[in-house]
Amino acid sequence: MQDTGVTGGPLAARFTSPLHDERVAALLGAALGITFLICFLTGLVSYFWQEPNSWFPFPSRPAGLYRVTQGMHVTTGLMSIPLLLAKLWSVFPKLFTWPPFASVAQALERLALVPLIGGSLVLLFTGLGNINIYRPWPFGFRPGHYWAAWLTMGAMVVHVGAKWSITRRHLRRQGPDEPGWRAAPPDRPDEPGWRAAPPDRLDEPGSRADQADRPDQDGAPARPGRLEPVSAGGLSRRGFMTTTVATATGVGLLTVGQTFEPLERLALLSPRRPSVGPQGLPVNRTAKSAGVTRAMGESPAFRLVVDGPGAERPASFSLEELRSMPQRSARLPIACVEGWSADARWTGVPVRELLALVGAPDDAEVTVVSFQQGPRLGSSELNRAHAHDRDTLLALELDGEPLHLDHGFPLRLIGPNRPGVLQTKWVGRLTIR
Amino acid sequence: MSPAPPRPPWPALAIGGAVMGYAVVGAWRDLGADFGGWALWVVGADLAHDAIVAPLACLLGALVARVVPAGLARAHVQAGLVGGAAVLAVVWVPLRGWGGNAGNATIRPLDYTSATITALALVWAVVALSALVAAVRSRRVRPARSVP
Numbered sequence: 001m002q003d004t005g006v007t008g009g010p011l012a013a014r015f016t017s018p019l020h021d022e023r024v025a026a027l028l029g030a031a032l033g034i035t036f037l038i039c040f041l042t043g044l045v046s047y048f049w050q051e052p053n054s055w056f057p058f059p060s061r062p063a064g065l066y067r068v069t070q071g072m073h074v075t076t077g078l079m080s081i082p083l084l085l086a087k088l089w090s091v092f093p094k095l096f097t098w099p100p101f102a103s104v105a106q107a108l109e110r111l112a113l114v115p116l117i118g119g120s121l122v123l124l125f126t127g128l129g130n131i132n133i134y135r136p137w138p139f140g141f142r143p144g145h146y147w148a149a150w151l152t153m154g155a156m157v158v159h160v161g162a163k164w165s166i167t168r169r170h171l172r173r174q175g176p177d178e179p180g181w182r183a184a185p186p187d188r189p190d191e192p193g194w195r196a197a198p199p200d201r202l203d204e205p206g207s208r209a210d211q212a213d214r215p216d217q218d219g220a221p222a223r224p225g226r227l228e229p230v231s232a233g234g235l236s237r238r239g240f241m242t243t244t245v246a247t248a249t250g251v252g253l254l255t256v257g258q259t260f261e262p263l264e265r266l267a268l269l270s271p272r273r274p275s276v277g278p279q280g281l282p283v284n285r286t287a288k289s290a291g292v293t294r295a296m297g298e299s300p301a302f303r304l305v306v307d308g309p310g311a312e313r314p315a316s317f318s319l320e321e322l323r324s325m326p327q328r329s330a331r332l333p334i335a336c337v338e339g340w341s342a343d344a345r346w347t348g349v350p351v352r353e354l355l356a357l358v359g360a361p362d363d364a365e366v367t368v369v370s371f372q373q374g375p376r377l378g379s380s381e382l383n384r385a386h387a388h389d390r391d392t393l394l395a396l397e398l399d400g401e402p403l404h405l406d407h408g409f410p411l412r413l414i415g416p417n418r419p420g421v422l423q424t425k426w427v428g429r430l431t432i433r
Numbered sequence: 434m435s436p437a438p439p440r441p442p443w444p445a446l447a448i449g450g451a452v453m454g455y456a457v458v459g460a461w462r463d464l465g466a467d468f469g470g471w472a473l474w475v476v477g478a479d480l481a482h483d484a485i486v487a488p489l490a491c492l493l494g495a496l497v498a499r500v501v502p503a504g505l506a507r508a509h510v511q512a513g514l515v516g517g518a519a520v521l522a523v524v525w526v527p528l529r530g531w532g533g534n535a536g537n538a539t540i541r542p543l544d545y546t547s548a549t550i551t552a553l554a555l556v557w558a559v560v561a562l563s564a565l566v567a568a569v570r571s572r573r574v575r576p577a578r579s580v581p
Contacts, residue, residue, distance in 0.1 A: 105441030134532020154452030161445020233503025
């Protein structure tokens, strides 16, 4: 390859399909770079959101922001699957390039392909498995996925740096003169899989790219040394890229309905439907798996305790007392880290009203503690913005009915712009700081 | 005249290398005893792709080239296989019944055999429609070219 200083090898030369092409690789790589960057940034948002003492003060508004970022994270990740596989297919012959490198820099750049490809595959596989609650890997999902993302992004920086000039040329639709386009040998101008570029394209690169890519189109008279790749009877380069982008779009359309409710009926490939579950809402952790029974919530002994160093007048409230307080209703999404989300109307006592009752300061922060069994998801933090948002509720009702046990009966936290794992269910205590 | 040799991407190597180093140290610190398994998965995924997935795709491509006549038919069969492979990759876990939670019916509420068949039917319907349009367009274009 002219751009790398490596000339290929006997095995690499056996891949005669024009789909193993630099332009295909460059354009798919650019598309993949965009989807991975979206996944990385939205993934960072979700990761730091779940840190108990995050340095970033996440806002409570807009209410559906996390729903959008996490929905984008999962949908874009799923759309990346066909993009990545197509990209790897297009560059597969380069695996057999000989000699494998021509300089120290190129050796390092090629070595970085191992974390780039391996990290990308691990990211997509663990993400896909996680949304299906299928985790066969021997490490925790959250740290494993997070650090694989950093590893992949580091390797991507190396790869983009090495391929930047090539990608830029192809994005500008420059054609046969660029490095990497194989010139036909003078003695074999009709080599299969290659044909002459139309004369106007030779003069004005890219002017007839759409026509040149058609598999069944006749080429202009041969002009050895200025040939461009065409299909050897199958998909053309343009057809392959169109197919890949259409497939990625199709995967998006068949999965995005788990978070974008108007397309719910199309969500054939997603593991959730936003309207399927008790009271028309999915559940991640059931009461049974949390060791919670209805009797616990219905017991006359049940009381919500509001205390902590920030409470001037610590207090506790029975369920009846909570029901007799002024109630507020808010339409809020519950948005899960696994990518599904659904809107519902929640009714309950605003947390800020309870803070006022116990004399908490204006800048109070709150730990919301569940009475469920086991530490997993047993508590969550409300920063100042969330604790004092008018729509952060201890909900007693969902869509006008008492909460289903699986949704956190008798009392659950629901607030705007929060991951579902932080909407603590079966609440028994607020600790104020 | 041959193009000038590209400059080594030293800045990208330095920045990317630092980020990768940060990732490895972070994974080592956070994953503890699981770090080896994580690293094995990263390297193993690359090897599995290069040694199994890509060669299988090459074999399938060679089979299609041998069985399906060149031209529109082959191009559209290849497009259908690309789309179908993506559907299967995304739905394979629920289709096989892996994972999930037996006590939570809201996870994977669909019959994924029917869902997969429907999604594949959609893929091939789009491919068939595209083939039909291409065939009609090619019939319209060819006679015009034969006119001197």
